Amino acid sequence: MEINAAALKTKGFFQQAQTDKFSLRLCTSGGTIHTDYLKKAMEIADTYGEGQLHFTTRQQIEIPYIPADNVEAVQNVLFDAGIKTFIGGPRVRTVVACLGAAVCKFGQIETGELAKEIHEAYFGRELPAKLKIAITGCKNNCAKVEANDIGIRGVNHGYQLYFGGCFGHETRIGKPFLPVLVEKDQVLNVIACTVRFFASQAVKGERLGKLIDRIGIDAFKKALEGAV
Numbered sequence: 001m002e003i004n005a006a007a008l009k010t011k012g013f014f015q016q017a018q019t020d021k022f023s024l025r026l027c028t029s030g031g032t033i034h035t036d037y038l039k040k041a042m043e044i045a046d047t048y049g050e051g052q053l054h055f056t057t058r059q060q061i062e063i064p065y066i067p068a069d070n071v072e073a074v075q076n077v078l079f080d081a082g083i084k085t086f087i088g089g090p091r092v093r094t095v096v097a098c099l100g101a102a103v104c105k106f107g108q109i110e111t112g113e114l115a116k117e118i119h120e121a122y123f124g125r126e127l128p129a130k131l132k133i134a135i136t137g138c139k140n141n142c143a144k145v146e147a148n149d150i151g152i153r154g155v156n157h158g159y160q161l162y163f164g165g166c167f168g169h170e171t172r173i174g175k176p177f178l179p180v181l182v183e184k185d186q187v188l189n190v191i192a193c194t195v196r197f198f199a200s201q202a203v204k205g206e207r208l209g210k211l212i213d214r215i216g217i218d219a220f221k222k223a224l225e226g227a228v
């Protein structure tokens with residue numbers, strides 16, 4: 001059987017070190033899933049994998065050890081269950097979030113619904129490079145927001161945004177360029193402006209932090225004018 005690993009990767013199946021096996025990444029946003037979703041993931045792992053689940057550092061569920069021969073059957077199960085798979089590459093990635101004020105007593109902002117709104121508006125949008133977003137409810141920073149292209153942190157019941165972070169081949173700490181925002185709509189406006197700016201100004205493979213370095217912080221701040 002001929003395996004087109006590149007094509008399967010775009011559908012959430014990542015070829016393993018054992019090249020006849022694939023690790024399936026499911027798409028979640030905000031780090032909270034319902035038990036039905038987990039049961040379905042367990043069923044796939046038991047039926048088509050080796051009964052293992054892995055939780056990635058960006059809160060995705062991964063099901064390893066799926067033989068290439070089982071990929072099509074798994075795709076049918078996912079389709080029937082309405083479960084979407086992770087999309088990598090130069091796109092807006094899944095949004096990471098801590099539990100936030102809805103559950104955590106330290107939380108200064110609600111995080112789960114905000115993650116869902118951002119995810120539904122932007123997940124998978126094609127861009128010159130990947131764009132990672134994370135939301136954390138308070139200064140404890142469980143979601144490590146400065147390691148993301150856009151980070152949102154709850155401060156005194158408002159939103160402090162960080163821009164230009166990354167953590168991978170290179171490590172950069174995101175910086176706050178705006179005052180603490182009071183309204184969620186302001187946050188959504190700033191994200192919309194940032195995504196537009198990034199889409200129009202970045203060159204292929206250039207992360208947001210490098211773009212800001214190249215064109216200057218003043219140009220970036222100008223792009224955000226009117227958003228807050």
Ligand code: SF4
Pocket residue numbers: 098099100101104105106107108136137138139140141142143
């Ligand atoms: S960052 Fe704060 S609000 Fe979020 S889980 Fe950690 S302690 Fe709770």
